[in-house]
Amino acid sequence: MKQNLYYKDEQLNKFFIENKILHMCNLLEKKRIRDNEIVICKSDSQLGVYIQWEACLRMNLMPLFIYKETTESTIAEFRKIVNIRIVIEYKNNEIYLFLFDKQICETNIPNKWDTGSVIHITSGSTGYPKLVLRTKLQMEEELNRYASFLEITENDVVFPLVPLNHSFGFISGMLLSKKFGLDLILYDNLIPRNILNISNKSKVSIMLGLPYFYKKMIGLPEKYKFNSELRYIISSGGPIEKGIQKQFFERFAKKLYQQYGSTETGSLSIGYSETNSGYVGKPFDGIEVNVDEVKGSLYVDTPKTIGAYITKNGIQRLDESIYKMGDIGRVIDSGGIELLGRDDDIIIINGNKIDKELVIRCIKKINHIKEVDIFLRDFHNMEELICEYVSSIELDKSDIISFLSKYLSSYEIPKNFKRVKALSNKKKANWKT
Numbered sequence: 001m002k003q004n005l006y007y008k009d010e011q012l013n014k015f016f017i018e019n020k021i022l023h024m025c026n027l028l029e030k031k032r033i034r035d036n037e038i039v040i041c042k043s044d045s046q047l048g049v050y051i052q053w054e055a056c057l058r059m060n061l062m063p064l065f066i067y068k069e070t071t072e073s074t075i076a077e078f079r080k081i082v083n084i085r086i087v088i089e090y091k092n093n094e095i096y097l098f099l100f101d102k103q104i105c106e107t108n109i110p111n112k113w114d115t116g117s118v119i120h121i122t123s124g125s126t127g128y129p130k131l132v133l134r135t136k137l138q139m140e141e142e143l144n145r146y147a148s149f150l151e152i153t154e155n156d157v158v159f160p161l162v163p164l165n166h167s168f169g170f171i172s173g174m175l176l177s178k179k180f181g182l183d184l185i186l187y188d189n190l191i192p193r194n195i196l197n198i199s200n201k202s203k204v205s206i207m208l209g210l211p212y213f214y215k216k217m218i219g220l221p222e223k224y225k226f227n228s229e230l231r232y233i234i235s236s237g238g239p240i241e242k243g244i245q246k247q248f249f250e251r252f253a254k255k256l257y258q259q260y261g262s263t264e265t266g267s268l269s270i271g272y273s274e275t276n277s278g279y280v281g282k283p284f285d286g287i288e289v290n291v292d293e294v295k296g297s298l299y300v301d302t303p304k305t306i307g308a309y310i311t312k313n314g315i316q317r318l319d320e321s322i323y324k325m326g327d328i329g330r331v332i333d334s335g336g337i338e339l340l341g342r343d344d345d346i347i348i349i350n351g352n353k354i355d356k357e358l359v360i361r362c363i364k365k366i367n368h369i370k371e372v373d374i375f376l377r378d379f380h381n382m383e384e385l386i387c388e389y390v391s392s393i394e395l396d397k398s399d400i401i402s403f404l405s406k407y408l409s410s411y412e413i414p415k416n417f418k419r420v421k422a423l424s425n426k427k428k429a430n431w432k433t
Helices: 014-030 046-059 072-081 136-150 167-180 192-202 210-219 243-253 357-363 397-404
Strands: 006-007 038-043 060-065 084-089 094-099 118-122 132-134 157-160 183-186 206-208 233-235 256-262 266-271 288-291 299-301 306-313 314-317 323-329 337-342 346-349 351-355 369-379 382-391 417-418
Touching: 006 046, 014 046, 014 084, 014 094, 038 046, 046 060, 046 167, 046 183, 072 084, 118 167, 132 167, 136 167, 136 266, 157 167, 157 192, 157 266, 167 183, 167 206, 167 256, 167 266, 183 192, 192 210, 206 210, 206 299, 210 233, 210 243, 210 382, 243 256, 256 346, 346 369, 346 382, 351 357, 357 369, 357 397
Parallel strands: 006 183, 038 060, 038 084, 060 118, 157 183, 157 206, 206 233, 233 256, 382 417
Antiparallel strands: 084 094, 118 132, 132 306, 256 266, 288 299, 299 323, 306 314, 323 337, 346 351, 369 382
């Protein structure tokens, strides 16, 4: 279905998009990248992800979308699990292909995939990157129930403020707009006032973003207001802080909804409450939620949309049993889900999930460090990852960061390091979406 695409505040010429897609396809053909191959896709822009996806559909390839911050060591771990020959990078509106010199795959996972399937990276309930396979049929089912809840019409305009290489932006934003032929707004310079200006100019009706970004919007001068066409402002990727939804409504007279789900399961619910920041709505049709009465852990049964892990031991299907979300919560009298915290040791910052124990282990590899703790702290309305360490000597921050960058992605590395005599052991609860 045809759609209008807008990038950097201007409608894109369809010939420009088509030429970029054809150019990418031609480059892949010259490298003899064959049907059903898995290709790594890396992009510095929303538009790049859109073009990569279109090229993969035409070439019958399976994209594995990675982030700009994904380390070479992480890519190498993925290549040990699946046979990957090439990286497609879209950078500064140019296309680059990088062939690997040798194969390091240690498995025999067959390359038999349905066209329109995708692999996303998730930290799941561990914080360590995993490969999640979602088939075309699973994503179609998710889109149908999602569109039904939002009551999508042909006049809707979708504006994802989240990266399209993340499952939230990819499915709830890009694929939703493509399936129903909706106008799609792509923008990389996410400054709050610019977002409101574009929303008004483009008559956006559905906006998708992360909690911290909406929090920043509240502080805008009074002259900045949302357009009347905006029906749904949806937050996902982590919990909204207590009181933010109420402040947001008081400032803009617009409801800020929370979407709950995961890369593995897809979207599960959308809810709104000014008094209960843990409320994420009633499960969509076809989804069953169960609660462990002992610990309060949440389990979901959504066999038509849940994907599979691709591991060194093969394809681990997740539809053969109910799935543990890694959250503690309850089902309230109205049938809605209330989240109370995490039942694992995951830290969420700006939508990125971090394995606390993994980061601590890496920091402890540094000479002289005896004890370590990491935690989130609010700094000028922005959450930052802080590290406290006990050491026999004061260590240089740049040396610590240089060492950690060999093992961790940039978002996993603390912004501040503080030498202390004893750890304060401050912790904050987090839950994932």
